[in-house]
Amino acid sequence: xxxxPALSAPTTLRHARILGLGGYRPERVVSNEEICQFIDSSxxxxxxxxxIVTRRFAREDETVIDMAEAASRQALERAGLExxxxxxxxxxxxxxxxxxxxxxxxLAHRLGVEDPAAYDISAACAGYCYGIAQANDMVxxxxxxxxxxxxVEKLSDFTDKHDRGSAFIxxxxxGAAVVGVxxxxxxxxxxxxxxxxxxxxxxxxxxxxxxxxxxxxxxxTTALEWPSFTMQGQTVFRWAVFSMxxxxxxxxxxxxxxxxxxxxxxxxxxxxxxxxxMVKALDLPEDVAVARDIAETGNTSAASVPLAMSRMLDxxxxxxxxxxxxxxxxxxxxxxxxxxxMP
Ligand code: UT7
Numbered sequence: 308x309x310x311x312p313a314l315s316a317p318t319t320l321r322h323a324r325i326l327g328l329g330g331y332r333p334e335r336v337v338s339n340e341e342i343c344q345f346i347d348s349s350x351x352x353x354x355x356x357x358x359i360v361t362r363r364f365a366r367e368d369e370t371v372i373d374m375a376e377a378a379s380r381q382a383l384e385r386a387g388l389e390x391x392x393x394x395x396x397x398x399x400x401x402x403x404x405x406x407x408x409x410x411x412x413x414l415a416h417r418l419g420v421e422d423p424a425a426y427d428i429s430a431a432c433a434g435y436c437y438g439i440a441q442a443n444d445m446v447x448x449x450x451x452x453x454x455x456x457x458x459v460e461k462l463s464d465f466t467d468k469h470d471r472g473s474a475f476i477x478x479x480x481x482g483a484a485v486v487g488v489x490x491x492x493x494x495x496x497x498x499x500x501x502x503x504x505x506x507x508x509x510x511x512x513x514x515x516x517x518x519x520x521x522x523x524x525x526x527x528t529t530a531l532e533w534p535s536f537t538m539q540g541q542t543v544f545r546w547a548v549f550s551m552x553x554x555x556x557x558x559x560x561x562x563x564x565x566x567x568x569x570x571x572x573x574x575x576x577x578x579x580x581x582x583x584x585m586v587k588a589l590d591l592p593e594d595v596a597v598a599r600d601i602a603e604t605g606n607t608s609a610a611s612v613p614l615a616m617s618r619m620l621d622x623x624x625x626x627x628x629x630x631x632x633x634x635x636x637x638x639x640x641x642x643x644x645x646x647x648x649m650p
Contacts, residue, residue: 323446324493327386330617331377358579362478362605378481399434432637434609440497458609478605482613495562499643509638552588570629576601
């Protein structure tokens with residue numbers, strides 16, 4: 308038996324929802340023709356196999372922080388909040404080029420958020436949905452009132468433009484959500500997990516430390532290779548198609564709704580054929596709008612779900628207040644799905 312007095316702890320849970328969403332797409336539109344200058348491929352093949360027509364690449368001097376800031380400012384403005392009202396920042400990214408410190412405190416300073424809890428999470432293409440799960444629990448339990456969740460990637464920095472298996476897939480961008488206290492539940496339970504035995508399916512080619520011998524080799528005879536990302540496309544494709552629809556279905560059940568209650572399905576924009584297969588497997592009603600942002604944005608990993616949802620809201624494809632089923636999946640392998648009320 309403990310002898311100390313009971314610690315204070317919240318006795319009632321609050322509700323949380325997404326109060327505002329923002330997105331940032333770099334200016335430069337990159338065509339399949341441009342990608343095909345470096346790989347043996349064609350515009351037709353890329354469109355048929357992935358659904359990608361164009362993607363955006365950030366400028367060389369445009370950083371993960373720059374993109375995150377733009378998306379965050381839009382999300383805050385749409386939530387009707389000032390940066391000063393944020394008390395926690397979670398940045399989901401796998402392309403922030405500093406091992407330490409994290410991007411979140413740097414972003415906080417840029418935004419003028421004073422003294423927030425700030426940290427990054429590394430959950431690849433599921434990072435944003437992991438972040439929403441954490442923000443929901445933080446607001447519900449009372450560890451924060453307002454949480455900024457950002458998914459941001461500059462994948463062009465880590466893509467080998469000569470790699471036929473991945474060069475055409477990735478793009479750059481940022482998406483952000485402000486999660487805050489709500490009078491009703493606006494974020495359903497998260498179904499999440501991981502499959503570390505397939506860690507090799509999407510991975511950085513070598514560890515940063517593998518670069519060291521080459522850098523220290525004064526004679527420069529050791530090959531210095533950039534640790535870009537590589538992907539076993541078919542393995543990931545099969546896993547996504549067969550395993551992710553059941554996860555999405557469980558998220559709908561956990562939310563206590565049925566697919567006919569959904570206004571939108573926003574899967575990670577990995578491949579248009581994966582989206583099509585999931586829609587079929589889930590047997591979604593015809594009137595559920597399906598995010599197809601990949602055509603013009605490519606696969607932006609952690610940024611893909613918030614960017615795709617932002618586009619649907621901006622273009623009036625779905626209305627504010629509707630329910631969306633969102634799911635992220637990728638390197639790890641990791642996944643997370645939840646139903647959210649769209650802001
Ligand atoms: O965001 C994280 C999660 N990532 C994903 O979910 C990505 C999942 N994977 C995919 O989206 C797909 O696997 C890719 C789009 C990457 C590739 O499509 P695929 O249908 O799985 O292609 P494949 O690797 O099975 O290759 C099919 C054929 C092969 O030729 P043969 O053996 O049938 O003659 C390849 O050599 O296509 C060939 N091929 C290409 N042809 C033109 C492979 N890459 C290319 C290419 N251009 N870039």
